[in-house]
Amino acid sequence: MEVTLSVKRYDPDAERPAAYNQDYPFDIEDNATVLDGLIKIREEIDGSLALRCSCRSAICGSCAMRVNGQAMLACNTKIKDVQPKHGDPIVVEPAGNMGLVKDLVVEFDIFWDKIRAVKPWLQPEGPEPKGEYIAPNEDMLHLAGVMSCIMCGACVSDCTVMEVDQNFLGPAALAKAYRFVGDPRDAADDERLGELNEYGGVWDCTRCMQCIEVCPKGVAPMDRIMAMRDKTIEAGHTDTYGARHTEAFTDMVEHSGRVDELRLPIKTFGLFNIKEMLKLAPVGVKAQLAGKRPPIIHKKNPGQENVKRIFKKVEDKR
Amino acid sequence: MKYAFYPGCVSRGATPELYSATMEVAGRLGIELDFEPMKTASCTGSGVLQEKNQRLGDTLNARTFALAEKSGLPLMVICSTCQGVMSQANKRLKDDPDYLASVNEDLAEEGLEYKGTVEPKHLMWAIIEDVGLDALKAKVTRPLTGFKVAPFYGCYIVRPSEALEFDDHPEREDALEQVIEAVGAEVVDFAGKTACCGFPILTINQPASLTMVANHTGEAKDKGAMAMVTPCPLCHLNLDGYQPQASKIRKQPIDLPIIHFPQMLGLAMGIDPKKMRLNKHMVSTSKLLSTMALSP
Numbered sequence: 001m002e003v004t005l006s007v008k009r010y011d012p013d014a015e016r017p018a019a020y021n022q023d024y025p026f027d028i029e030d031n032a033t034v035l036d037g038l039i040k041i042r043e044e045i046d047g048s049l050a051l052r053c054s055c056r057s058a059i060c061g062s063c064a065m066r067v068n069g070q071a072m073l074a075c076n077t078k079i080k081d082v083q084p085k086h087g088d089p090i091v092v093e094p095a096g097n098m099g100l101v102k103d104l105v106v107e108f109d110i111f112w113d114k115i116r117a118v119k120p121w122l123q124p125e126g127p128e129p130k131g132e133y134i135a136p137n138e139d140m141l142h143l144a145g146v147m148s149c150i151m152c153g154a155c156v157s158d159c160t161v162m163e164v165d166q167n168f169l170g171p172a173a174l175a176k177a178y179r180f181v182g183d184p185r186d187a188a189d190d191e192r193l194g195e196l197n198e199y200g201g202v203w204d205c206t207r208c209m210q211c212i213e214v215c216p217k218g219v220a221p222m223d224r225i226m227a228m229r230d231k232t233i234e235a236g237h238t239d240t241y242g243a244r245h246t247e248a249f250t251d252m253v254e255h256s257g258r259v260d261e262l263r264l265p266i267k268t269f270g271l272f273n274i275k276e277m278l279k280l281a282p283v284g285v286k287a288q289l290a291g292k293r294p295p296i297i298h299k300k301n302p303g304q305e306n307v308k309r310i311f312k313k314v315e316d317k318r
Numbered sequence: 319m320k321y322a323f324y325p326g327c328v329s330r331g332a333t334p335e336l337y338s339a340t341m342e343v344a345g346r347l348g349i350e351l352d353f354e355p356m357k358t359a360s361c362t363g364s365g366v367l368q369e370k371n372q373r374l375g376d377t378l379n380a381r382t383f384a385l386a387e388k389s390g391l392p393l394m395v396i397c398s399t400c401q402g403v404m405s406q407a408n409k410r411l412k413d414d415p416d417y418l419a420s421v422n423e424d425l426a427e428e429g430l431e432y433k434g435t436v437e438p439k440h441l442m443w444a445i446i447e448d449v450g451l452d453a454l455k456a457k458v459t460r461p462l463t464g465f466k467v468a469p470f471y472g473c474y475i476v477r478p479s480e481a482l483e484f485d486d487h488p489e490r491e492d493a494l495e496q497v498i499e500a501v502g503a504e505v506v507d508f509a510g511k512t513a514c515c516g517f518p519i520l521t522i523n524q525p526a527s528l529t530m531v532a533n534h535t536g537e538a539k540d541k542g543a544m545a546m547v548t549p550c551p552l553c554h555l556n557l558d559g560y561q562p563q564a565s566k567i568r569k570q571p572i573d574l575p576i577i578h579f580p581q582m583l584g585l586a587m588g589i590d591p592k593k594m595r596l597n598k599h600m601v602s603t604s605k606l607l608s609t610m611a612l613s614p
Binding site: 069163199203205206241249252253257268269286287302303307317 | 372378381598
């Protein structure tokens with residue numbers, strides 16, 4: 001099979017370091033992976049290409065990189081599955097949102113700093129048992145997904161919030177936080193949820209689902225973040241814009257069946273929150289002038305009593 | 319072709335122009351939109367309600383699906399977020415018969431039962447899968463030649479690709495580009511086209527949200543786009559409404575009109591821009607329309 005990999009190159013030791021793409025055309029067997037292709041380049045075409053890999057079996061998590069703009073493990077991505085239409089080359093770039101070392105190698109300091117920040121160790125209470133801390137199997141099943149994380153950094157690479165706000169803990173660290181928040185043996189939930197409720201924690205996720213899409217192990221970090229939003233509210237952390245937005249939104253659907261876009265931001269911020277109201281005002285006035293104002297009188301959907309009944313039935317089950 | 323029509327909250331709230339444009343183009347494309355079966359349907363939960371209680375969201379969506387099933391009509395949406403949230407709920411319900419049966423218990427009092435046969439479909443997908451691009455081309459009376467437009471998908475109509483059934487429908491992956499080309503316009507490709515618009519964190523982390531707007535609209539503009547087109551009204555709200563504030567982050571004017579998917583179809587079908595409320599955007603479309611020799 002004829003293939004061309006267009007590989008992002010960067011050498012910090014070059015006279016004038018600058019990133020550029022280098023095309024490598026070569027022949028390779030039909031079942032080859034992107035990693036097979038990169039290793040072939042390094043061994044047979046250009047020994048200066050830097051990449052990180054180890055197990056070649058999607059276990060070690062070393063070879064996460066962007067292929068055609070999306071993070072994946074090079075070792076479990078077949079070349080034939082990522083061949084663009086119209087015979088364009090396959091674009092291979094280093095993982096995003098982390099510092100670049102050389103070519104396809106990134107430094108993981110940011111990744112590990114965030115993981116450490118969520119205190120990724122069990123904090124039990126009470127006297128230490130003689131043997132292990134035992135938990136019933138059924139209480140641990142929901143953690144099987146997060147425990148499959150191989151720390152490859154694919155989710156961090158493509159996180160759309162980390163791209164614009166380095167303070168965000170990010171999907172890998174938050175999934176790791178869930179692993180302990182959801183562990184029945186851990187006794188530090190209150191402290192953990194309090195910290196996760198702060199700026200950079202669970203409420204800063206934008207629900208873009210990139211982490212779910214790119215995770216090679218089905219960890220679904222965003223789903224864990226959403227589960228922790230509920231846990232923070234249940235733990236009594238209700239006075240954040242995130243929690244208030246969720247509560248106001250849900251109340252509106254229960255009351256009228258639909259979202260009242262005029263009142264949602266007001267209920268989220270609070271009518272007497274002068275600072276936020278002033279920030280809203282210019283957009284509100286402009287929207288008004290453009291005729292984009294949601295209806296002032298927000299009518300209930302017909303048959304809303306059926307929706308209300310569902311709210312009661314489902315919420316009673318919790 | 320007739321559909322049970324689920325307009326969503328936003329097309330009846332902050333983006334009335336999406337609703338108007340949809341109504342203008344549907345009939346011309348042979349699409350009949352029947353709101354009657356959906357008149358009691360609730361909001362999908364938009365992913366927000368699901369943060370509190372996913373089962374509640376799934377039950378509300380199962381109710382909407384049951385209403386569509388009862389009408390015997392396929393279900394059409396015009397909002398990417400509605401599409402994504404419905405598809406995710408539908409997958410959970412269809413994948414687990416016990417879960418579906420248990421959710422149905424809560425619908426029984428109203429005499430509803432979801433049998434698992436509904437496939438919610440965005441207008442953009444319906445154009446390709448049901449109407450057909452050739453039929454669309456036949457309705458184009460004013461090809462948008464020279465119109466350079468950047469596609470902006472947002473999140474919910476591209477991820478998770480499994481729930482959106484991209485394996486069975488590979489054409490969904492570049493549906494927007496296909497339609498742009500079918501109406502004679504030119505695609506301006508850019509990296510941010512499947513990124514987040516920033517809307518969901520607008521009230522929580524506004525600087526991050528505005529930076530996303532600045533990055534995407536700025537990148538498209540730099541690549542020569544005259545406008546951006548989106549199938550998601552929430553993306554529209556952020557990219558259009560907050561673009562002036564985002565310009566300050568970028569430290570230069572962006573001035574990129576953000577048009578709704580059906581507005582683009584309407585322009586190619588010669589529909590009066592005013593009827594599609596193109597004069598009701600926050601970023602003015604008038605310069606764009608005069609360049610295209612259309613009056614707003």
